[in-house]
Amino acid sequence: MKKPKIKTMEELSVAIGVSRPTLSRYFQSPDSVRGSTAKKIQLGLERVEYVPNFFATRLNRKSTGMIGVIIPYLNDLFFTKLLESIEMAAMDAGYTVITQCSHSDRAIEARAAETFMSMNVDGTLVVPLGNRSDLVVHQRLQSRLPFVLVDSRPATMLEVDFVGTDHKQSTGLITKYLCRVGKPPIFLAMPRVNFNAMEREKAYMDCITALGHKPVVIGTDLVEDQWYFEAHGEAVLNDFFARGQFTDRSILCVNDRVAIGALRAASRHGLVPGRGAKGGLRIAGHDDYPLCPFTTPALTTVAQDFEAIGKAAVSRLIEVINNEDTDDTPRIQLFDGVLKLRESA
Amino acid sequence: MKKPKIKTMEELSVAIGVSRPTLSRYFQSPDSVRGSTAKKIQLGLERVEYVPNFFATRLNRKSTGMIGVIIPYLNDLFFTKLLESIEMAAMDAGYTVITQCSHSDRAIEARAAETFMSMNVDGTLVVPLGNRSDLVVHQRLQSRLPFVLVDSRPATMLEVDFVGTDHKQSTGLITKYLCRVGKPPIFLAMPRVNFNAMEREKAYMDCITALGHKPVVIGTDLVEDQWYFEAHGEAVLNDFFARGQFTDRSILCVNDRVAIGALRAASRHGLVPGRGAKGGLRIAGHDDYPLCPFTTPALTTVAQDFEAIGKAAVSRLIEVINNEDTDDTPRIQLFDGVLKLRESA
Numbered sequence: 001m002k003k004p005k006i007k008t009m010e011e012l013s014v015a016i017g018v019s020r021p022t023l024s025r026y027f028q029s030p031d032s033v034r035g036s037t038a039k040k041i042q043l044g045l046e047r048v049e050y051v052p053n054f055f056a057t058r059l060n061r062k063s064t065g066m067i068g069v070i071i072p073y074l075n076d077l078f079f080t081k082l083l084e085s086i087e088m089a090a091m092d093a094g095y096t097v098i099t100q101c102s103h104s105d106r107a108i109e110a111r112a113a114e115t116f117m118s119m120n121v122d123g124t125l126v127v128p129l130g131n132r133s134d135l136v137v138h139q140r141l142q143s144r145l146p147f148v149l150v151d152s153r154p155a156t157m158l159e160v161d162f163v164g165t166d167h168k169q170s171t172g173l174i175t176k177y178l179c180r181v182g183k184p185p186i187f188l189a190m191p192r193v194n195f196n197a198m199e200r201e202k203a204y205m206d207c208i209t210a211l212g213h214k215p216v217v218i219g220t221d222l223v224e225d226q227w228y229f230e231a232h233g234e235a236v237l238n239d240f241f242a243r244g245q246f247t248d249r250s251i252l253c254v255n256d257r258v259a260i261g262a263l264r265a266a267s268r269h270g271l272v273p274g275r276g277a278k279g280g281l282r283i284a285g286h287d288d289y290p291l292c293p294f295t296t297p298a299l300t301t302v303a304q305d306f307e308a309i310g311k312a313a314v315s316r317l318i319e320v321i322n323n324e325d326t327d328d329t330p331r332i333q334l335f336d337g338v339l340k341l342r343e344s345a
Numbered sequence: 346m347k348k349p350k351i352k353t354m355e356e357l358s359v360a361i362g363v364s365r366p367t368l369s370r371y372f373q374s375p376d377s378v379r380g381s382t383a384k385k386i387q388l389g390l391e392r393v394e395y396v397p398n399f400f401a402t403r404l405n406r407k408s409t410g411m412i413g414v415i416i417p418y419l420n421d422l423f424f425t426k427l428l429e430s431i432e433m434a435a436m437d438a439g440y441t442v443i444t445q446c447s448h449s450d451r452a453i454e455a456r457a458a459e460t461f462m463s464m465n466v467d468g469t470l471v472v473p474l475g476n477r478s479d480l481v482v483h484q485r486l487q488s489r490l491p492f493v494l495v496d497s498r499p500a501t502m503l504e505v506d507f508v509g510t511d512h513k514q515s516t517g518l519i520t521k522y523l524c525r526v527g528k529p530p531i532f533l534a535m536p537r538v539n540f541n542a543m544e545r546e547k548a549y550m551d552c553i554t555a556l557g558h559k560p561v562v563i564g565t566d567l568v569e570d571q572w573y574f575e576a577h578g579e580a581v582l583n584d585f586f587a588r589g590q591f592t593d594r595s596i597l598c599v600n601d602r603v604a605i606g607a608l609r610a611a612s613r614h615g616l617v618p619g620r621g622a623k624g625g626l627r628i629a630g631h632d633d634y635p636l637c638p639f640t641t642p643a644l645t646t647v648a649q650d651f652e653a654i655g656k657a658a659v660s661r662l663i664e665v666i667n668n669e670d671t672d673d674t675p676r677i678q679l680f681d682g683v684l685k686l687r688e689s690a
Contacts (some may be wrong), residue, residue, distance in 0.1 A: 118399035
C-alpha cells in the first residue's frame, strides 16, 4: 500500500491531528512536546510519506548542523583519505558535512567560501590551495565563522587554529634514515607553490646540513602541469638519468605521487631502486599514499596520520563552535610522521 | 578601512537606503528592480560587509539551485574524476553541488538520500553502492525528486534515466584485442557485489565464447576486504603464480585497481608482463585509472569517458528539472570505451 504524500507542515498537521505549532516544536526538539503527543506524531509520521525540510526545522535554532569543508582538489587520494576521516568524525558528532572542492582554481575556492558564509554553516575546515589562494577570502571567512585550517597553512595565517603534520619531524625522520642506509639523499622537490612542499624542502635542507652533508635540491622548476605530481617526478628524473646523473643516489621525493613518477623514470632506464640495487639507487617519498604497497618496487615513505588529523580538526572545530575554549591563543596541533619501510629504499 | 558588518536584511535596508521589499526583490532577481535602484544597491553592497543568506534568497523560488550527488566511496580516483566532471558541468550551469559519500555503508547511503530530500535539492545524481544499496531508498528518492543514475545500475532500476559506459562494447573491445595479440585472456573478476563488475564479467563470457574460446573466470571469491581492489588482485594472482599457474597467459582484470594489484603479484614472482614477455604473460585492465601511465610496466586498458559521462548526467538532470523532456520513456545514455595500449599487454 502506498503511503499518502504530504508536502507541507499544514497538510501534515491535518493528517496527524496535531496543531501546527506543536508539530514545529516537535521537529525542533522532540523533547519539547508531551510524551503522548510525541508518540502520536511518531506513529502519524509512519503512516505518511513526508520529509521535514532541513532548513525550516533549523530556522529558529542557532545552528544549521552543517560543517563546510574546502579541499584544493579531488583527484588525489591524500585528500580523499583526509576528507573521509573528517566526514566520519563529523557524522559521529551529528553534523552534516558539505564539501566544496577548489579544483585548483582561485576563483572557485573564493566562491566556496562565499557559499559557506551564505549557507550559515556552523563552522569551516579549510585546506587552502597554496600560494594561489586568495588569502583575503580566507581571512574574511575566518572572521565570520568558526574556522580551522587543515593540512597546510600560509605564512600569513600562523595565528589561526591549525591541524597538520609536523613536517620538520617527518622529513627529518626519513632524511636521517636515508643517510643511515646509504648515500645522503638529494631532494626531488616541486615548484614552490605549495606550503607543505616548501616546509618539507626547508626541513630537508636543515636536516642534511646539520648532518654535515651538502643539500642538493632538484625539480623546483615547472616541467609539466604543476599539479600533476607523477608526471613532474618522472620528467625531472628522466632528464637526469638520461645524462647518467644520480643513478647511484638516494632520492627523497617531496611526496609519494612525485615518487611514483620517479619510480617510473627509474624503470624506463632499467634501474630498480632498493636495498640490493646495483649502484645504490634508492627512492623514497612522503605521505603513505594508499598505493605505496603496490608500486614496483613497493615505496618506502613516511606516513602522515590522516585519521588523527581529520579527527582532531573536527574536534577542535566543534570546540570553537560550542565556545568551549575561552582561551584566545590559536591551537596548533602537529602530528608526527612514521617511517614505512618497504622495498624502494 | 574596515567595512561595517551587516547581519540582517533590515540593517542592510537602512544602511543602503532602499526599502526591505525592494531589497528582497533584488536578491531574488536583480532584474526585477529599476536599473537606478539596482545600481544604488550594488554600490551600497560594496561599502558594507554582508553575505545574503543562501536559503532566504531562495525561499520564494521553486528552486534551491542545489544538485545532490551520491558517490559510493571517496578513495578511488575513478569516482573523483567522475565527480570532478559533474561538479564542473553543474557549476557551469549555475548549480551548487552538494556531495554525500556513502563510505561503503548502506545506512550512510540511505541517510544521504534523506538529507537531499529534506534539503529540497533540485535534483540528484546517484552512483549506487552496488547490491548492498537499499533500493527502496533509491526508489523513494526517485519518486520525489528529479533523479539520474550514473555509472552503475541495479537490475531492478533499468527503467530509470541512466548515464554510464557500454560495458558490453568496452569489455568486448579489449577481450578481442587480447585474443588478437596473444592467448585468449582469462578474466580476473571480483566478488559479485558490484553491478558494473558483473556486467563486465558477463560481457567477457559472451565475447570469448563467441570467439570460440573457453571462458576462465578467477577471483570471484572474497580474499581480502572486498573494496580494496589492489589487495584483491594481488592476493588472487599471487596464489596462482605460486602454483606456477597462468604465468604465460593474458589476464584481463575487471578494473585497473585490480590490475595494479595483479602487476604487483607479477613483480613479486619476477614476471614482467608485456609484449616482449618471456612465456607470454600479459595483464590488462578497464577504466584508464589516472595512474595507469605510471605503473611498471605501464598498464594497457580500455578507457571510460569520465568527462562525457559527468557532463551528460548533469545535462540530463537539468533537462528533467526544467521539465524540458515531455516524453516519459527513460533516457539511457551509454558511452563507448577506447583502447589505451601501453606496455603491459
